[in-house]
Amino acid sequence: MSLLEVERLSVAFPGHTAVREASFTIDAGETLALVGESGCGKSVTAFSVMRLLPPNARVVSGRILLHGEDILGRSEAAMRDVRGKQISLIQQEPMTSLNPVLSIGLQITEVIRRHERTSRVAARARAIELLDLVGIPDAARRIDDYPHNLSGGMRQRVMIAMAVACRPKLLIADEPTTALDVTTQAQVLDLIDDLRRRLGMAVLLITHDLGVVAQWADRIAVMYAGRIVEQAPIGTFFARPLHPYSRGLLGARVDVDADEHYSTSRLSEIPGSVVSAAGENGCSFAPRCPIVVSSCRAAPPPLVTEGERALACPRAQEAAA
Amino acid sequence: MTALLSVRDLHTRYAMGRQVVNAVDGVSFEVERGETVGLVGESGCGKSTLGKTVLRLVPSSEGRIELDGTDVTRLDDRSLAPHRRRMQMIFQDPFGSLNPRQTVRTLLGTALKVHGLGDARERTRQMQDIVGRVGLPPDALDRYPHEFSGGQRQRIGIARALILRPALIVCDEPVSALDVSIQAQVLNLLVDLKRDLGLSYLFISHDLSVVRYIADRVLVMYLGRIVESASHAVLWRDPRHPYTKALFASAPSTDPGHKRTGAAIKGEVSASLATGCRFHSRCPAATDRCRAEEPELRDLGNGHRAACHYA
Numbered sequence: 001m002s003l004l005e006v007e008r009l010s011v012a013f014p015g016h017t018a019v020r021e022a023s024f025t026i027d028a029g030e031t032l033a034l035v036g037e038s039g040c041g042k043s044v045t046a047f048s049v050m051r052l053l054p055p056n057a058r059v060v061s062g063r064i065l066l067h068g069e070d071i072l073g074r075s076e077a078a079m080r081d082v083r084g085k086q087i088s089l090i091q092q093e094p095m096t097s098l099n100p101v102l103s104i105g106l107q108i109t110e111v112i113r114r115h116e117r118t119s120r121v122a123a124r125a126r127a128i129e130l131l132d133l134v135g136i137p138d139a140a141r142r143i144d145d146y147p148h149n150l151s152g153g154m155r156q157r158v159m160i161a162m163a164v165a166c167r168p169k170l171l172i173a174d175e176p177t178t179a180l181d182v183t184t185q186a187q188v189l190d191l192i193d194d195l196r197r198r199l200g201m202a203v204l205l206i207t208h209d210l211g212v213v214a215q216w217a218d219r220i221a222v223m224y225a226g227r228i229v230e231q232a233p234i235g236t237f238f239a240r241p242l243h244p245y246s247r248g249l250l251g252a253r254v255d256v257d258a259d260e261h262y263s264t265s266r267l268s269e270i271p272g273s274v275v276s277a278a279g280e281n282g283c284s285f286a287p288r289c290p291i292v293v294s295s296c297r298a299a300p301p302p303l304v305t306e307g308e309r310a311l312a313c314p315r316a317q318e319a320a321a
Numbered sequence: 322m323t324a325l326l327s328v329r330d331l332h333t334r335y336a337m338g339r340q341v342v343n344a345v346d347g348v349s350f351e352v353e354r355g356e357t358v359g360l361v362g363e364s365g366c367g368k369s370t371l372g373k374t375v376l377r378l379v380p381s382s383e384g385r386i387e388l389d390g391t392d393v394t395r396l397d398d399r400s401l402a403p404h405r406r407r408m409q410m411i412f413q414d415p416f417g418s419l420n421p422r423q424t425v426r427t428l429l430g431t432a433l434k435v436h437g438l439g440d441a442r443e444r445t446r447q448m449q450d451i452v453g454r455v456g457l458p459p460d461a462l463d464r465y466p467h468e469f470s471g472g473q474r475q476r477i478g479i480a481r482a483l484i485l486r487p488a489l490i491v492c493d494e495p496v497s498a499l500d501v502s503i504q505a506q507v508l509n510l511l512v513d514l515k516r517d518l519g520l521s522y523l524f525i526s527h528d529l530s531v532v533r534y535i536a537d538r539v540l541v542m543y544l545g546r547i548v549e550s551a552s553h554a555v556l557w558r559d560p561r562h563p564y565t566k567a568l569f570a571s572a573p574s575t576d577p578g579h580k581r582t583g584a585a586i587k588g589e590v591s592a593s594l595a596t597g598c599r600f601h602s603r604c605p606a607a608t609d610r611c612r613a614e615e616p617e618l619r620d621l622g623n624g625h626r627a628a629c630h631y632a
Contacts, residue, residue: 037500151589181363182527183586186571208501211530211573215580234577252505256530256572257579261553262357262512267534269509270502273470 001068003028003169003202009062011044018044020226023303026170031196031203033213036223037274042206046172050089051079085115088163092175094155098147104158105143108165115166130161134191153184160191167199174206189216210253214238222246225277225284228303231310242316244289291319323390324351325521326489331384333374344370346545352489357522359536361529363590367545368525372491376408377401406436409482413494415474419466425477426462429484436485447484455480456510472503491523496531508535529572533557541565544590544599547618551625561621561632563604606631
């Protein structure tokens with residue numbers, strides 16, 4: 001049994017369906033990257049798993065199984081025992097996720113004492129250990145600092161310390177390094193990966209950066225306009241992406257190690273924009289797809305699993321051959 | 322022939338309370354005609370301030386800016402106007418940099434009017450030409466920014482920069498706010514426009530992969546200074562400054578088999594240190610000399626320069 005199983009999840013906002021029949025699983029200890037462009041539904045998926053959707057959003061259908069138990073059926077009070085204890089979330093902007101008027105030590109001990117019966121003194125000692133674990137130098141002194149005393153990278157480390165305080169089984173990292181510089185990004189992602197191994201957590205890494213996926217994930221799920229269109233282990237995926245959208249994304253990205261220069265080669269583009277997916281009855285990618293045929297526009301192709309790979313395009317195998 | 326843009330020992334200082342921040346701290350470089358110069362560095366290194374100082378959108382404290390051989394550093398607004406036409410800017414955020422209450426026609430037409438260019442008919446003709454060149458539909462002129470997607474809005478920003486037929490465009494993170502699939506469209510457009518209109522770019526970005534693709538020459542900036550400069554081919558083959566090496570080592574490749582080599586550097590950019598090399602506190606190879614003596618940008622041959630005692 002997988003740690004987390006999301007089955008045919010659909011989430012709707014008034015007048016707009018953000019997630020459509022998304023299915024994926026995460027095994028204990030692995031990193032699954034959920035990839036897509038802004039507005040594709042990847043963050044909404046993450047918030048659904050945390051049960052932290054905004055009030056105007058509604059889970060229309062589907063199940064979210066944690067250790068086999070559907071957490072969509074849990075009461076709000078019961079959900080509070082899950083958040084921070086079994087599943088934790090870190091977000092893109094650590095400054096807005098931390099409370100500016102509380103010391104970082106207080107914010108970490110709050111999490112510990114919410115889930116465990118611990119004295120203040122013991123919780124504080126644990127908080128210092130955690131700050132040390134996430135690489136904050138001189139933790140015993142920094143514990144009384146406020147968020148504004150810290151740099152962006154250090155704040156994200158504090159968020160990570162809070163997230164792993166109660167040794168969750170799953171860490172959801174929603175664009176954890178998008179607001180950070182590239183040298184800091186590598187440090188923070190290395191830290192998350194190190195903690196994953198040491199604490200035996202699984203990580204759901206939400207990102208739009210394929211470089212981050214290639215370097216730090218085990219498997220990838222690609223989302224487009226609310227649907228998962230392809231899933232594969234990263235080796236397989238980067239060697240041979242199949243879905244036309246995946247292929248377009250990889251083709252359009254300039255790789256830092258590729259010796260591509262404007263003077264000798266042109267970047268391949270995905271024509272149009274995601275706006276065209278609205279009102280499409282069939283495959284959402286059809287208006288931009290280079291291999292589209294009329295049957296693509298009749299009904300959205302289902303995500304078909306074959307071995308380690310899942311694909312929502314009946315024509316992709318043949319076209320990629 | 323003189324360079325299109327020549328910058329000599331430029332300084333830009335901001336007062337922050339009683340503190341003075343040297344955002345740009347003695348920078349010199351040239352942009353030749355038809356050249357794209359990439360400017361890379363992390364947030365807070367001064368790259369945007371440098372771009373804005375060059376365009377005289379932010380006042381410089383010291384140094385000299387020459388456009389086409391004319392010193393524009395101290396010109397008053399009236400004398401500066403004809404030079405302003407020659408240098409324009411494309412901003413990062415296509416949402417924040419376009420007035421939501423103005424149609425594309427007003428956004429583009431204002432610049433032409435301010436500079437007294439053409440009559441109404443001629444202005445319309447020019448606007449239609451530019452709108453077509455940046456790949457917007459002909460009816461775009463009478464629409465508002467909110468009616469466009471992010472990528473199309475960036476095309477409006479590009480059209481606005483082009484409408485005065487400039488020679489130099491400072492592109493400040495022009496694709497950073499865009500999705501990957503749209504980035505490629507805009508980068509290709511910038512390449513086409515450069516070729517068709519004979520433009521030169523100062524291309525500012527934190528994204529090494531984008532700069533590697535689009536720049537002919539690259540400047541690496543750290544805490545207000547250029548720490549390395551070289552042609553794009555030389556820089557990627559043979560980076561000399563430890564900061565440049567660290568930047569390259571940190572950038573994630575899309576090849577899962579190509580694991581990052583070398584440990585990422587420790588720490589983060591911090592306020593400038595009193596003495597020595599600005600990078601010494603994070604540098605894996607720092608020595609006593611680095612802590613005492615600030616390295617000058619030295620010529621290493623081949624137009625390759627680096628500010629490191631050991632480069």
